[in-house]
Amino acid sequence: MRSWFTARLPLAELEAAIRHKTVPQHRHSIWYYLGGMTLFFFLVQVVTGILLLLYYRPSSAEAYDSVQFIMTRVPFGWLVRSIHSWSANLMVGAAFAHLFSVLFLKAYRRPREVVWISGVMLLFLSLGFGFTGYLLPWNEVAFFATRVGTDIAGAVPYAGDTIVRLLRGGPDVTGATLTRFYGVHVAVLPAITTALLGLHLLLVQYHGMSVPPSVEERAKRENRPVPTMPFVPHFALRDLFGWTVALALLAGLSAFLPWELGHKADPFASAPAGIAPEWYFLWTFQALKYMPAHVLGIDGELIAIGAMSLGAMALVLLPFIDRNTARSRTIVTWAAIAAIAFMTTMTVLALTGGH
Amino acid sequence: MPIRGHVPQSDQPAGRRSVLNWLLGTWSAGVLGAIAFPVLRYLVPPDIPEAPTLSVKGGAASTLAPNSARIVPFGSTPALVIRTAAGDLKAFDGTCTHLACTVQYRADLEHIWCACHNGHYDLNGKNISGPPPRPLAEYDAHVQGDEIVLSRKA
Numbered sequence: 001m002r003s004w005f006t007a008r009l010p011l012a013e014l015e016a017a018i019r020h021k022t023v024p025q026h027r028h029s030i031w032y033y034l035g036g037m038t039l040f041f042f043l044v045q046v047v048t049g050i051l052l053l054l055y056y057r058p059s060s061a062e063a064y065d066s067v068q069f070i071m072t073r074v075p076f077g078w079l080v081r082s083i084h085s086w087s088a089n090l091m092v093g094a095a096f097a098h099l100f101s102v103l104f105l106k107a108y109r110r111p112r113e114v115v116w117i118s119g120v121m122l123l124f125l126s127l128g129f130g131f132t133g134y135l136l137p138w139n140e141v142a143f144f145a146t147r148v149g150t151d152i153a154g155a156v157p158y159a160g161d162t163i164v165r166l167l168r169g170g171p172d173v174t175g176a177t178l179t180r181f182y183g184v185h186v187a188v189l190p191a192i193t194t195a196l197l198g199l200h201l202l203l204v205q206y207h208g209m210s211v212p213p214s215v216e217e218r219a220k221r222e223n224r225p226v227p228t229m230p231f232v233p234h235f236a237l238r239d240l241f242g243w244t245v246a247l248a249l250l251a252g253l254s255a256f257l258p259w260e261l262g263h264k265a266d267p268f269a270s271a272p273a274g275i276a277p278e279w280y281f282l283w284t285f286q287a288l289k290y291m292p293a294h295v296l297g298i299d300g301e302l303i304a305i306g307a308m309s310l311g312a313m314a315l316v317l318l319p320f321i322d323r324n325t326a327r328s329r330t331i332v333t334w335a336a337i338a339a340i341a342f343m344t345t346m347t348v349l350a351l352t353g354g355h
Numbered sequence: 356m357p358i359r360g361h362v363p364q365s366d367q368p369a370g371r372r373s374v375l376n377w378l379l380g381t382w383s384a385g386v387l388g389a390i391a392f393p394v395l396r397y398l399v400p401p402d403i404p405e406a407p408t409l410s411v412k413g414g415a416a417s418t419l420a421p422n423s424a425r426i427v428p429f430g431s432t433p434a435l436v437i438r439t440a441a442g443d444l445k446a447f448d449g450t451c452t453h454l455a456c457t458v459q460y461r462a463d464l465e466h467i468w469c470a471c472h473n474g475h476y477d478l479n480g481k482n483i484s485g486p487p488p489r490p491l492a493e494y495d496a497h498v499q500g501d502e503i504v505l506s507r508k509a
Contacts, residue, residue: 144456148471151455162399169400172431176400268426268433270449270459271470288454289472293488300486301454 021205022228023235026215031101032235033242035204038098040243041091042197044250045129048084049186056136058182060175063138064264071261078258085259087250092130092280094246095123103318103336106329107210113319115207118200120316125193130278132185138178143265145277146181147173152288155301174267213329276350283346284308311339405430413446413496413503424460427505433457434494434505439478440465446496446505447480452489467491 006012023032055074057066070077099119102108108116135146150167154160169176211219211226219226229235277285284304291300314321322332408430419425424437426449433449437460447467449457456471466483467476474485481490494505 144471148454148456166399170403268428269457270426270433270435271451271456273459273470275456275470285472289486291486293453293482293486299488301488 018232019230021208021231023209023231024211024215025227025229026211028105028212028215031105032209033239034094034098034101036239037242037246038091038094039197039201040246041087041094041250042193044083044087045091046190048080048087051080052084053186058136058179060138060178060265063136063178064261067137067261079254082254082258083250086253086257088130088133089278089280090246090250090253092126092278095126096280099123100336100340102210104333105210105212106322106324106332107212108319109210109213109322109324110319112203112207112210115200115203116319117316118196118203122193122196122200124312125189125196127280129185129189129193130280132181132189134278135178135181136185137261138265139262140265140269140272141262141275143173143267144271144275145281146177148285149277149281150177152301152305155299155305157302172267274353279347282350283343286346286350408507410504410506413505415501416444416498416503417501419444419503422462422465426457426459429494429505435460435467435491436496436503436505437467437478444496444498444503445478446494446503447476447491448494449491451487452482452491453485453487458491 023029052070055066055070055077057063067081070081072078074080102116102119131146131149135142150164150173153163153167156163165171167177167180168174169180215226276282288301288304291304293300295303318332322328411427411429411434413427413434413436414425419436419438421438421442422440424435426433426435428434429448435447435449435458437445437447439445447458451458451469451471451474453469453472453474456469458467458469458474458476460466461468464475466478467480468474469476469485469487472486474487475483476487476491477483479490480493482488493508495508496503496505498504
């Protein structure tokens, strides 16, 4: 039996590769587990997303009722939907933590530039998943969040109107937008994500884990190699422990704090007081509140879009911006700390209702 | 590009190859373009012209108490009908000029407010505080019998 397979599949090579794979062991090794944890939440999303697909109906007339049906009538439907919502949030949280840990440990350095870029793209895709998925229950908060989120694109010079129409499937947020977001959420984004995730994981295997500069320099000074641990079973079991903790957290949150559905969207109702987007968009939301209508004659929204695009671009191109000298590494670290401080402050202000 | 160790016997094959490469490139670009163009056009939805709404009914005038408001559909967009504390009728396009949320009347402030980004408008629709860049468009509001009628300003 075994020989039948070994003759047809590269099992021996695979086994040897797994046996020889090691992971560097040092005082920052704990951060190596965040990528795997993000992957875990992504897998949960795939499974629960497929389950939700079986009952969900993507039209403005039926979407809300179908989600309500899932939550009230389908056995364990409330749990599946709650897990999908919580896991989405935990996945974005884990992805952000993964990004910043990789940034602080300078793991984007040569030859891992492509790993970094694919990772940043995956984070953007997660935000895309979050934005499109948020609308699908067709509730009040989601309706206005989508109106605001898509309207921002209208500030882009020349192409603004076309982009808004492209995003909404028409001039306004309607059932056409819902159908479009549904298609993007369940087909377009998963396809791109799967391909990019494959590349990301393949490259991580190919290059191995990055050793932070401080650990590398110390090993060089002391003239000894960086200690390692075998991937199987040492690292894999630790990873498994992390996944178990993640699963426990997810199950606890989903069961004890089930995700709310809210009120059905009504295009002819005022935006309710206290309306806010998902927590990971809160800082942009708060910054938009502070942005004056015009700054030096330029449209405030345009400035917001410009700043966000520049920030995103700088994040993607970080491996090329950092010249990999001690000085430029320090600058990157402080810039990242400033970015985190800004995002945290804005989020706290949004949560405490600051105007 | 010649393969290492392979010397073309004359210019003829290399020239022929570049023609073939050119044809292959042009053909690929043509095929990709023929696929991409309809796909891109398909993604942008068609314009469906709507008959412009000139006037709508805004509900009974007697049920709209002073210092309160209601939202009524004006075509496909919401309109805000306000009875001011002084008893005057006012009507505005209900879509915030900032990022397209639907505004509401705040009885405590006696003016118009948008919950999304804390934009404020006075009772003439003028943007007075927060991020809105422009005033709200005003509609004519008058009463026929007991029915409020909203119409676009001429």
